[in-house]
Amino acid sequence: MAGVLIACGEVGFRETSVRAILERSGGHRAQFYQHFESKEDCFAQAYAVWIERLCVSLLEAAATTPGWEGGVREAIVRLFQFVTARPAIARALFVEVQIAGEPALARHEAAIERLAAAIDGVRADIDPALAPPEATGVFVVGGIESCVVEALGEGNLNRLWDALPELMHFVAGSYLGKEEAEGAFERASILLGRERARLTGAGEEVEER
Amino acid sequence: MTELRLIGGTALAEPEEVKAVPTLRLPPGRHGIPADLVRAHQRLRLLEAAATAVAEQGYGRITAARVTELAGVSSRTFYQHFEDLWACLLAAYETDAARLCEEIEAACAALVEERGPVAEADRRGRATVGIAAALGFLAAEPDVARLLSAEPPPQVAALSGARRDLIERLGALLREVLADPHGATPMPGLERRLIGAALALVSTRAANGDPQRLRDLEPELTELLLASL
Numbered sequence: 001m002a003g004v005l006i007a008c009g010e011v012g013f014r015e016t017s018v019r020a021i022l023e024r025s026g027g028h029r030a031q032f033y034q035h036f037e038s039k040e041d042c043f044a045q046a047y048a049v050w051i052e053r054l055c056v057s058l059l060e061a062a063a064t065t066p067g068w069e070g071g072v073r074e075a076i077v078r079l080f081q082f083v084t085a086r087p088a089i090a091r092a093l094f095v096e097v098q099i100a101g102e103p104a105l106a107r108h109e110a111a112i113e114r115l116a117a118a119i120d121g122v123r124a125d126i127d128p129a130l131a132p133p134e135a136t137g138v139f140v141v142g143g144i145e146s147c148v149v150e151a152l153g154e155g156n157l158n159r160l161w162d163a164l165p166e167l168m169h170f171v172a173g174s175y176l177g178k179e180e181a182e183g184a185f186e187r188a189s190i191l192l193g194r195e196r197a198r199l200t201g202a203g204e205e206v207e208e209r
Numbered sequence: 210m211t212e213l214r215l216i217g218g219t220a221l222a223e224p225e226e227v228k229a230v231p232t233l234r235l236p237p238g239r240h241g242i243p244a245d246l247v248r249a250h251q252r253l254r255l256l257e258a259a260a261t262a263v264a265e266q267g268y269g270r271i272t273a274a275r276v277t278e279l280a281g282v283s284s285r286t287f288y289q290h291f292e293d294l295w296a297c298l299l300a301a302y303e304t305d306a307a308r309l310c311e312e313i314e315a316a317c318a319a320l321v322e323e324r325g326p327v328a329e330a331d332r333r334g335r336a337t338v339g340i341a342a343a344l345g346f347l348a349a350e351p352d353v354a355r356l357l358s359a360e361p362p363p364q365v366a367a368l369s370g371a372r373r374d375l376i377e378r379l380g381a382l383l384r385e386v387l388a389d390p391h392g393a394t395p396m397p398g399l400e401r402r403l404i405g406a407a408l409a410l411v412s413t414r415a416a417n418g419d420p421q422r423l424r425d426l427e428p429e430l431t432e433l434l435l436a437s438l
Contacts, residue, residue: 012364013269040269091363098360101267109413132436133429135410142409143402150405153363153373163398170402173436181436185396 001025001046002089008043009088013096018042043092044104051093051111054082059118068122069184072171073191076144076164077199083148084157084200091152094145116141122175132175140174143167161200165189252290252300254280257352259301264355268362273297295365302361302368305353306375309346313382316342333435336386340431347411348420358412379404383434403434 003025007016018032018039036042061078062071083090097108116137123131133139147167151160165188173181192199258279262271273294277287291297320338321328328334347354357375361368380400387400407430414422 012362014362015364095360095363099268099362101269105267105416109416112413133432135426135429136433138413139406139410139430139433142413143406146405146409147402149360150373150401153369166396166398166402169396170399170406174433177436 001049004039004042004046005050005092006088008096008100009091013039013043013092013099040100040104043096043100044107047093047097047100047104048107050089051107054079054093055111055114057082058115062118068125069168069172069180069187072119073164073168073184073188076167076171079144079148080157080160080164081199083152083160087152087157090148094149095152112138112141112145119171126175130177136174140171143170143174161192161196164192248290251280251282251286254282255287255290255297256301256304259297260305260350260352260356263298263359264352268359271298295368298361298365299367299371302356302371302375305350305357306371306378309343309353309357309375310378310382312342312346313339313379332386336383336435337431339382339386340434341427344411344423344427344430347415348423351415351418351420351423354411354415354423358408358415360412376401376404376408379407386435407434 004016004021007020007024011020016039018029021039021042022029022032032042036045058075058078062075065071065074093108097104119140120137126132144167147163148160151157151163165185168188169181169185172184255276258276261279262276266272266275271294273287274284276294276297277284280287287297291300316338317335320335324331347357361372363369380403383400383403410426410430411423414426
């Protein structure tokens, strides 16, 4: 299943042929068409598996870390670790999905909604009078994804890690305002300064489960 | 000024002004219309068709043949204007990105002209007007909204570059608003995150195909973009 994502992540969805997928994953053309209607269908099925794994991994990272801010930061760290360890698959999940069309795109939207709903959990702690707009979850997840897409596009994943404090500022600011944003920025900067080697060194979490 | 009357009865002015006119087809056969006007009109139809084809087929399936068909020109005409499909999409992207930014700048300038120094100091007011202008523009042209907000294939470096340029330009407009008049500068990169998030939100709403959903986004998007003020 990873073959189609790696192929598309490396050379692009448009340029990937069924033959190129088979060269990576093995098997014959006839077998391919027994399982999949088309390249789009194959991509969508592989996409469904990998985006589910990634979502579960991110949600678990958040759920096992104390506090909302800590949970969000840990989930972003887990995301960055995945992107750093598997850039081709990450490119397929976040960039090529925009080109692969439906139904992979529908699964992408569903994943965004799911992560947005999780991150939105902080509303329970916010005074209703100060509640952020309804679209905040999707906005924030979209912003995090755009940061990943930008780093993948530039081919410079170090910049992804540099962006952690700025992303925490963006996420906390969107929900809790400027003061909390500055605190979240500071705490992420300290963590990155202290533990960058450990954070960037870890990696294959998503595949192992 | 040369004036061109189209089949649909719309008057078409010089090429510089052509961009605002809906792309109706020129009358067939001999019509005595100057060749440069015909070419300008063909190019506009191709640019509009490119946005429609992206909205209709996505970047994964789009072909030069479909753009040509939607524009109502021959394949030969297409290649007289553009080297290939990607050159056409790039021209469409750059043209529409410029139109979007001009729309925002014009709305902000009009506010300052109308209200003078008060509007100059009112950062939130200018931002609100600019965001409303952007969403109004995108809602009026849903295909353009899809074109500008969707992530293009990264293998087409020029197109990805055009998207980055748009994010930079919109980010610069936002930075101007976020900048503290008392000297504090907004955090480097924050405006890029905010614009990236806004485009993702617009892309989701535009994909839904209901322009009203884009207009409805205005109060929420304004609040989200200005949360750091």
